[in-house]
Amino acid sequence: MAENNKVYKDLGTELEISSSHQSSIDLKGSFSTQDIQTARLIFPIEKDKMPFPLSSLTASIYMKGNDFVLQDTCSINKDLSKVSYILDDDTIKHFGSVQAELYLRYNQGQSLSVHKFHFKIDQALVDQDLDVIYQVYIRDLEDVKAEYIANFENLDTELRQMLEGLRVEITGLEGDSDALSAKLIALEQTLIAMDALKKSGDTATGTINNTAEVGYTVSYGYLRHYVGVQTSGTTIRIQIGSSATSWGKYVDIVVGGTETVGDNEFCIFPISPTAAYAIGIAPVGTKWSKSIINGVEKVASNTTNMKSVVEIGRNKDIGFLGINGSNALTDAIVSSNDDFNNVLEFGRNYYISASAKNAPVAVGTDTAGSATAYVRSVSSIGQVYYHYNGRLFYRYMRNSPLAPYVTSKTDANGWVEFETVVGAQTKADKALSDAKTDATTKANTAETNSKAYTDSYFASKTIASNLAIYLSDTQSYTWNHANMKKGMYIEVVRYTVGTGSNDYGYFEIFVSKDFIERRLGKACWLPIPQSASGEKKAVKFAISGNVGTLTGYASNATSPDSAWAVSNLRID
Template sequence: MAENKVYKDLGTELEISSAHQNSIDLKGSFSTQDIKTARLIFDIEKDKMPFPLSSLTASVYLKGNNFVLQDTCSVNRELSQVTYILDDDTIKHHGAVQAELYLRYNQGQSLSVHKFHFTIDQALIDQDLDVIYQVYIRDLEDIKVEYIQSFDNLDTELRQMIEGLRAEITTLKSDSSALSTKSDTLEQKLIAMDALKKSGDTATGTINNTAESAFNVSCGYLRHYVGLQQAGTIVRIQIGTSSSKWGDYVDVTVGGTEVVINGDLRVNPISTSTTYATGLAPLTATWTKSIINGVEKPASNTVTLKNLLEFGRNGEKPFIKGSVELDGAMTFDISKTNSGIYYDASNVAESLSWARGSGVRSGDRLAEMGISGVGKTINSAYIGTGAAPYLKANSLFIDFRTKVMSLFGIDIETVLGSQAKIDTFKRSMNTATIPLTLKNGFTAQNSSVVGYLAIPLGNRYLVWGKGWINAATGVFATMPAAFLPDEIYQTAFAGAQQSSSAANQSNLYVNPTNGNFEVVAIGSTTAAVSLASVIYITKEVSV
């Protein structure tokens, strides 16, 4: 048959919030005769929804008439419900009881759910109980005799104890001499074995370590959750060996830039975007706590072993891992085949962009020379400055893909490149004569080809007239639209005629709008007219 249990319940819904923290009146009371039946029961909510109660323990703190108690509660995770049954001793303390419920998470966080209060009434049956005091006064002489006997017995016991101690001291002296002899013998054996002591000894021979993790330079790394804090907030970080034994501490101002040190405790700067306090602490510190605005938050297992420098091997391949400050020169023997510094690309992902080199830093990069690439493909070499010295705009940059070198974003012309451009320009000057179609009765003279040279000059052309035509006036040809002069009015040229007389000259026009090539005046009606004096720059054209 199932056991029938009955309880007298007091409780309410508790909302997790910082908006209201006044103590809640449970509006009820227990009796001093509610033995094993006085039960506190609470439904835990947040934002009007059941609050998840996984990975935590719940505890209650009670303070009343002549008693203080902290105890663990029962947690119903499915119902988001916490219950606590008052024990037999607590229920006997009648009067007002102040209390508070806490949730403590396994990962170190904790929070106060709410304060509340209730009353324990004194039952009638308990009001009739009186405390009976028994007093017995013995005769003074009896007491005197008893004390004398006690002193005599004590004297005898002390004498016996002293004699025993003397015998033990004699034995210890003998044992000490024997131990000293054994110690000397062991010391000689250790010397003969060439064994290293734990600390303070010097090795004089070769030390071999076959472990893959052969030697580590380590420290205790501190990481304690503090949450986001405003600039100027004082965060105290304290270390201890238990939840009740605390030692050194430092006070860190949020937003500061200095490492705060107290002996072996070092805490890094805490910014307004940092949720953890980090630093160094002795490994003996098994507990840490933060104190912010008077609120203490202890946590355990927040100081762990961290390797700063590792010497070891991966199979047959030795390695050194860690950021090292080298005070002195590093020498490589060029007579050795593999002497040098190189970066191993064996394990790099094919899509990973990287830049690796040697340089100067002060936190961020200041200057560096190195190589960059993607995956196992090398794209460039650089000597640069600033936080991103590997960018073309910040360095002397050699692009292996385009075979182009640049200085701070400006491509550098090579000798070969310059010569190629000169050769191209030379070839552009060797343009063929483009003939013109003569019209209006004009004909070529002196077996010449009447036309022009169009020499490229960037996005323009230099046009140079060629050939002889008969002495006449009028439009004798039309220039193509691509080779019109860059003028807004008739382009005029003084032309020579085939005559020894200085007066025999011609005037030539080229129309910048329709391209008409025209002889407007001649000095002789029989001497041929030369076009060699016609030289002009065209309008801009698409190249």
């Protein structure tokens, strides 16, 4: 069976390389004694929350359980930093609890324990009447070495036999150039018929079919070298080499700078004063790197790993295009209980059901529709939401962690609704209709009011008449301010102290309604025209509700202002 068509029952967890938390991990699962060649243990390996490089080492597993002890080598996926092991036909028959531990052994002699773990093998119903033979199987590096040596020896024998056969055939053809030429021509035609692509520089003219889960990648060497946190302005030299004694290209970079230093083959990205690693690009296959800080060298191996920036493949029966770690042009589902804050990957068509969280406030729980994301960077993402009834919304997510950008022009969740042509026309038509209705109503009201107006509405209203008062601070007069349209008329007459009002010198002073309302509580001087000594009447106005009040001042009863008296008060 081809590897791509094999089926496995996977059991495992992420294993963190650390001196802390070394108690055995429960894998929370089990295999069956009938899981023959399908029971696979698989472990992503991490250190400091980052994928752990698995170059220049072998991984081995030690297991013991019901009547068996086993030590064997594991498979390694260097690109994904994963270790896997498939239980063999004998081991899977030993049902019960299994204790195990994973080890990494480096080529230069170092080794470490990754983690202890445990799981169960359940006895299948069909196996319950069978006896299990005690098994001890220790397969270490020497076993592997012996096996490979035997294989190489067999291969060497076969190759020698093939070479000897070729020598005999060549000897037979040395005297027959025509036969040799015919064979070469036949070989050339066979190669042409195979239509095989060259490794480099060839052009495919037909369909290329690849059944792998990841069929095509574009990758680069991802360099990550520990330098420790350094102060801004510190110069760090990063150099790469093929061995611990053979060094090649280097770059000098200043901590706190903003420029990438180097070329397309080897460069280091800007290092902030809070970063502990120098990160950049190095040729694939680079084994060694070193940093030089203030004359101090720190050498490290396996700091460069291959990292894919473009991937074309499939996830089960769904194809995908991966760009810089994000999938594009694929389908995804956001369930009715999910969150718009999870719509983060470019090119995906997110189906939105009802009651999705962080939706536009205007739609409430009626959120059915679809959404897409436009990724500028991991901390800058735009979202477009297509509501099922034709409404269109947009919002901007920023910062780390991502959060909606809320302004006075957005709703509480950061959404802005785009206006459609139909929607705009509908609103314009309604606004026009409402304006016409409002204008008609107001016109009718104005006409009705105008017909109801009478001359009395504009007629003057007398507050007091036939007076002969100084209008001192103890004298006040009130009126209904709602009836005032224009203002107040104050009539004065010439006055002789001790005699009374004179029947001449009449004059009427007008104070506008606007002036009264703007100068409430203020001392207002009303000058007497044609007066020889600058005579005046000092007054102040007050309004409480609809009641207006006029009050004088004591100075109105003293010379020279006492030469005039107030004879009449009216409003208009």
